[in-house]
Amino acid sequence: MAVEKEKPEKEVKMADPIKASIDVASQEMISRAQKLGVETIFDRAEKMKPCNIGIQGICCKNCAMGPCRLPLPKGGIQGEDERKGLCGATANTIAARNFIRMIAGGAAAHSDHGRSVAEVFISAARKETDAYQIKDTVKLVEVAKHLGIATTVEVDGEELDRDLDEIAVEVGEVALGEWGKAEGELLYLKRAPKPRYEIWKKQGVLPRNIDREIVDIMHRTHMGVDQDYKNLIKQGTRCSLADGWGGSMLATDLQDILFGTPSPLQSEANLGIMKEDHVNIIVHGHEPVLSELIVAVAESQEMIDYAKSIGAKGIQLGGICCTANEMLQRHGVPLAGTFLQQELAIITGACDAMVVDVQCVMQNLANVAKCFHTKLITTHPMAKMEQDNVLHIEFDEHHALEDAKRIVKIAIDNYKKRGADVMIPQHKAAQVAGFGVESIEYHLGGSFRGSYYTLNDNIINGRIRGVAGVVGCNNARTRHNEQHLLICKELIKNDVLVLTTGCTAIACAMDGLLAPETAAAAAGPGLAEVCETVGLPPVLHLGSCVDNSRILLAATEVVKAGGLGNDLSDLPVAGSAPEWMSEKAISIGQYFVTSGVYTVFGVTLPTSGAPVFHDYISKEFENIYGGMWDVEADPIKHAQLMIAHIDKKRKALGIDRARERVLMDMADRQALQG
Ligand code: SF4
Ligand code: MSK
Numbered sequence: 001m002a003v004e005k006e007k008p009e010k011e012v013k014m015a016d017p018i019k020a021s022i023d024v025a026s027q028e029m030i031s032r033a034q035k036l037g038v039e040t041i042f043d044r045a046e047k048m049k050p051c052n053i054g055i056q057g058i059c060c061k062n063c064a065m066g067p068c069r070l071p072l073p074k075g076g077i078q079g080e081d082e083r084k085g086l087c088g089a090t091a092n093t094i095a096a097r098n099f100i101r102m103i104a105g106g107a108a109a110h111s112d113h114g115r116s117v118a119e120v121f122i123s124a125a126r127k128e129t130d131a132y133q134i135k136d137t138v139k140l141v142e143v144a145k146h147l148g149i150a151t152t153v154e155v156d157g158e159e160l161d162r163d164l165d166e167i168a169v170e171v172g173e174v175a176l177g178e179w180g181k182a183e184g185e186l187l188y189l190k191r192a193p194k195p196r197y198e199i200w201k202k203q204g205v206l207p208r209n210i211d212r213e214i215v216d217i218m219h220r221t222h223m224g225v226d227q228d229y230k231n232l233i234k235q236g237t238r239c240s241l242a243d244g245w246g247g248s249m250l251a252t253d254l255q256d257i258l259f260g261t262p263s264p265l266q267s268e269a270n271l272g273i274m275k276e277d278h279v280n281i282i283v284h285g286h287e288p289v290l291s292e293l294i295v296a297v298a299e300s301q302e303m304i305d306y307a308k309s310i311g312a313k314g315i316q317l318g319g320i321c322c323t324a325n326e327m328l329q330r331h332g333v334p335l336a337g338t339f340l341q342q343e344l345a346i347i348t349g350a351c352d353a354m355v356v357d358v359q360c361v362m363q364n365l366a367n368v369a370k371c372f373h374t375k376l377i378t379t380h381p382m383a384k385m386e387q388d389n390v391l392h393i394e395f396d397e398h399h400a401l402e403d404a405k406r407i408v409k410i411a412i413d414n415y416k417k418r419g420a421d422v423m424i425p426q427h428k429a430a431q432v433a434g435f436g437v438e439s440i441e442y443h444l445g446g447s448f449r450g451s452y453y454t455l456n457d458n459i460i461n462g463r464i465r466g467v468a469g470v471v472g473c474n475n476a477r478t479r480h481n482e483q484h485l486l487i488c489k490e491l492i493k494n495d496v497l498v499l500t501t502g503c504t505a506i507a508c509a510m511d512g513l514l515a516p517e518t519a520a521a522a523a524g525p526g527l528a529e530v531c532e533t534v535g536l537p538p539v540l541h542l543g544s545c546v547d548n549s550r551i552l553l554a555a556t557e558v559v560k561a562g563g564l565g566n567d568l569s570d571l572p573v574a575g576s577a578p579e580w581m582s583e584k585a586i587s588i589g590q591y592f593v594t595s596g597v598y599t600v601f602g603v604t605l606p607t608s609g610a611p612v613f614h615d616y617i618s619k620e621f622e623n624i625y626g627g628m629w630d631v632e633a634d635p636i637k638h639a640q641l642m643i644a645h646i647d648k649k650r651k652a653l654g655i656d657r658a659r660e661r662v663l664m665d666m667a668d669r670q671a672l673q674g
Pocket of ligand 1: 060061062063064065066067068085086087088089094223224
């Protein structure tokens with residue numbers, strides 16, 4: 001009888017917490033999860049590696065004859081690129097199709113978020129709901145003008161201010177029309193500097209309406225339609241502009257009018273904001289319409305008293321991802337963490353409810369929540385989960401206040417069901433957040449001067465070398481937060497002011513980069529001097545992913561203030577998404593680039609398998625749009641590429657010498673002090 005060989009036990013691959021995250025709080029929670037046998041994304045990233053062909057953008061599954069996979073030949077392409085799918089689609093066509101489908105996905109997510117806000121806005125303007133009111137009437141009037149809506153009316157030959165309620169209804173209606181109007185072009189495109197608008201016009205990429213550009217991509221990337229990578233990416237541009245200068249910008253503006261335009265405030269960040277003796281409610285996702293009310297309800301005396309009646313000391317709110325950024329910038333709600341910390345917040349054992357809406361919500365949250373007492377509550381009609389431990393309380397603006405009360409009460413009742421084993425990492429950092437176009441103007445121009453002159457002066461005299469927009473996600477294929485922090489630190493060390501949003505902003509907050517004291521400790525001498533004079537941190541938190549539109553408008557204000565060229569592409573600025581993972585990041589990258597900004601992505605770019613297409617968007621684009629894509633995984637080289645571009649622009653503007661003079665002034669001063 002044959003003796004059966006004993007099978008060696010299969011090795012279970014687990015993440016090394018220190019290699020998985022740069023953040024100590026996260027390392028502690030990853031270890032705890034592993035001890036408790038709770039699987040997280042960090043362990044799954046060890047077990048499953050990405051497909052090497054998909055990552056290069058050269059796998060097509062747009063019809064049932066595929067998937068057609070077109071790997072690069074060993075040693076690269078010599079001569080003609082002969083790779084073809086069954087239908088004959090080339091690697092360039094496939095990569096371009098995949099790329100613009102990502103743009104469509106990203107633009108759809110941002111813009112549908114904007115549409116939801118517009119719908120709530122109209123209900124509020126028509127007074128169909130008591131839950132929301134117009135908060136910022138100054139911005140309402142400003143936005144009305146951009147939408148071509150009259151803000152005054154002539155009565156008996158006299159020009160009078162129009163009724164604000166009337167303006168609000170019209171703003172809501174015109175804004176909503178931007179998603180599906182039959183004719184014309186998006187109204188906000190003319191907010192860009194004129195030469196930029198003219199470039200878009202000449203290239204034939206002015207978006208018609210938001211929805212149409214997304215549908216157009218789905219049509220033209222269907223099997224057997226557009227087979228020219230240049231024409232495909234042209235539509236990618238049209239669609240991304242409809243996102244950045246359309247859906248996202250409208251989302252930001254309407255949220256500001258409805259919930260208040262942010263202004264700088266103090267708060268904290270990281271899992272250590274959770275409190276063992278409080279009811280902890282974590283809001284997560286992107287759309288702030290329900291979370292706005294959850295904040296109001298959780299802060300009400302009625303709910304605080306109720307929480308105390310069951311033995312808690314109060315209610316602690318915290319946020320993950322961009323719902324967090326929205327709640328932070330308007331209410332100071334602390335950030336619990338970035339995208340990769342969503343499971344970890346539950347693993348503390350102290351999360352009494354996690355309330356999620358749309359985007360960046362991992363399905364595994366339900367499995368993690370099952371191991372603890374946490375109530376996981378989905379709230380959006382388009383975002384449910386199949387697991388049976390998930391509660392769905394559907395948001396509707398007409399009964400939103402009741403929904404918010406129900407959710408907060410569920411969290412309070414759940415506090416009593418906590419297990420004894422609570423472990424909240426004792427790590428958090430102080431931050432100042434809530435910056436925007438208006439507050440930068442105030443800080444760097446003053447309400448008296450009311451412009452970006454001071455910022456421009458300091459760029460021209462070289463104290464500030466340039467400005468970088470560093471944005472985007474976490475990616476489990478890189479060490480959590482490391483790229484964000486190394487890149488931002490390298491930039492500020494070299495006198496580059498950083499504007500940030502999304503998970504990059506949260507990562508910076510967790511590391512203390514959003515504290516004004518960081519300027520003296522970590523910024524170069526010129527940037528530190530400016531920041532210390534006006535009391536700003538060297539990294540400015542501008543909000544959520546849709547708020548990248550604030551970066552576009554801040555850059556436009558810099559152009560308007562004068563002295564730094566006539567278009568966005570003339571400015572000494574650069575963009576970056578160090579740890580991107582979401583389709584939204586590709587849409588953002590494309591509208592940054594085609595708005596004239598040199599933009600570097602970390603990790604990888606799904607174009608590397610199609611070198612001709614890659615060269616087109618990374619080299620030829622500079623001739624067309626003045627901005628271009630680049631990719632660099634090494635964080636220091638990544639930041640240095642951005643700095644080199646900033647220096648190139650300074651040289652073109654003739655202000656490179658001014659910078660040298662200022663550095664000598666600093667050195668002289670230091671020598672004198674010594
Ligand atoms: Fe293959 Fe062409 Fe079908 Fe794509 S569309 S899967 S390349 S046959
Ligand atoms: S949340 S899109 S992981 S930034 Fe906006 Fe973070 Fe990226 Fe989601």
